[in-house]
Amino acid sequence: MKSSIKEVAHLAGVSVATVSYVLNGTKKVRPETEKRVMDAVQKLNYQINPLARNFRKGESKLIGFVVCDLSNYFFQDVAHGLETQLAKHGYRLILIDSKEEKSIEMENVRNLLASSVDGLVIAPTTEDCSYLKFMLANHPIPVAFVDRKPIGFESDMVLSTxxxxxxxxxxxxxxxxxxxxxxxxxxxxxxxxxxxxxxxxxxxxxxxxxxxxxxxxxxxxxxxxxxxxxxxxxxxxxxxxxxxxxxxxxxxxxxxxxxxxxxxxxxxxxxxxxxxxxxxxxxxxxxxxxxxxxxxxQYPDQIGDVAGKMICERLVDFRNGVDRPHQLQRIATQMIIRGSC
Structure with a gap:
């Protein structure tokens, strides 16, 4: 049976608010009090719910990556670079495949928005991404596109040369x-x-x-x-x-x-x-x-890394009410000569 924050507070001999201060780092407490709280957490095997904690802060710390075709190894490498970059900023990645079907892509975006993701990275199935204007009208979050250009929706992009x-x-x-x-x-x-x-x-x-x-x-x-x-x-x-x-x-x-x-x-x-x-x-x-x-x-890891940076920068802009022009960044390709020509 899962232990509760009240049980942690009771065992540590402090208030629920003090336990919250220690676990969330929102207020300084005396070192001996912090030790009693953490000892109680360990003894009771209390599990912090990061999603609930983030929701209380007005964010989920989740970024959705809507991939046009996961059978293509390229996008798996993009996801690796993206996930690594997002983790540096405390975000987790949700990866979802559209199977080159626009209807599935739209449903994927709809489901991610319902899950309160903080941002979206999209490799679109088709160029027409105008549907995002309507979906994001009452749910404005940053969006970055990778690999393919969108039409009908302006946002940041990361493409190869x-x-x-x-x-x-x-x-x-x-x-x-x-x-x-x-x-x-x-x-x-x-x-x-x-x-x-x-x-x-x-x-x-x-x-x-x-x-x-x-x-x-x-x-x-x-x-x-x-x-x-x-x-x-x-x-x-x-x-x-x-x-x-x-x-x-x-x-x-x-x-x-x-x-x-x-x-x-x-x-x-x-x-x-x-x-x-x-x-x-x-x-x-x-x-x-x-x-x-x-x-x-190509360098898909780098494409994912740059897209992750763009999303994190936009999230800071959103919080501060900053409006910057959208960016298009090209990642240079390199010819590697071997024996086939």
Missing amino acids: NEDGAYEAVKHLIAKGHREIAFVGSRLDSTMAERAEGYRKALREAGIPVNANYIRFGDSLSVSQRDHRHGAVYKHTLDLLTKHDITALFSGNTLATVGAFTCLMELNIKIPQDIAFITFDDSFWFTMTTPALTAIS
């Missing part, structure tokens, strides 16, 4: 003598559109015509990594390899790479002898292949 990273990758392939370069992405969203634009920019700059047939996107379904092996990108890659004379393939993210690389392996296509290959993202298994895959590395 998507266009620059893709541009660097394709420039590298062109410098290696390739002109027939294809691009595959797991789905078409604002992030993949930026990477596709970097691909096009590098081709245009080199005077190479952009072939629309060489640009392919998968569907918007959220499926497991295993299902991506023979999913939409696998089929696109198979079509590109069997019906077009491509000499290089640039994959837009890890999920696309799962399908594209599976196809290359099953067709016994040698990398880089038969086709050069570069991928955006640098998943842990890219160094386990033969050859290891050249990658445009």
Whole structure:
């Protein structure tokens, strides 16, 4: 049976208010009194309810992270960086998956608001985030977006240098003598559109015509990594390899790479002898292949860390009535050259 604060007070020979002062650090008490209280807490195994304590202070100390697709390891790493940063400020993270469905995303946000979270970090399923205007109208809390740009709701954002990273990758392939370069992405969203634009920019700059047939996107379904092996990108890659004379393939993210690389392996296509290959993202298994895959590395932990700082800064602004312009911070990517091109 759980002990109560009254039992702690009785055992320590003090008032309930004094126990509260000691546990919450809200008022100085004599050292010997504090020791009696803490001895009683330990003897009774009294458990402090941090949620109830925070609610009394007008805050929950909870931040919600609404993730578009948890099957993507990238967002797990973002969550790690976010959680680490929030913990430094005494906040805990609630992680919830939207499975690339806007209706689920909206329900997730609604449930988190009902749980009185102090802030939200969102990787949106679609660009249209105008619904937040209505949901937050009577419940204003800070919001930060990661990885994908929102439309219809202005807030802080943390993104990678998507266009620059893709541009660097394709420039590298062109410098290696390739002109027939294809691009595959797991789905078409604002992030993949930026990477596709970097691909096009590098081709245009080199005077190479952009072939629309060489640009392919998968569907918007959220499926497991295993299902991506023979999913939409696998089929696109198979079509590109069997019906077009491509000499290089640039994959837009890890999920696309799962399908594209599976196809290359099953067709016994040698990398880089038969086709050069570069991928955006640098998943842990890219160094386990033969050859290891050249990658445009993102830094998801850093994206989460910066988003956490933004949320904590906004919470301070909210308390102090400060209104600052929204921020967009880009985290630089880096090309890591290995043996696949």
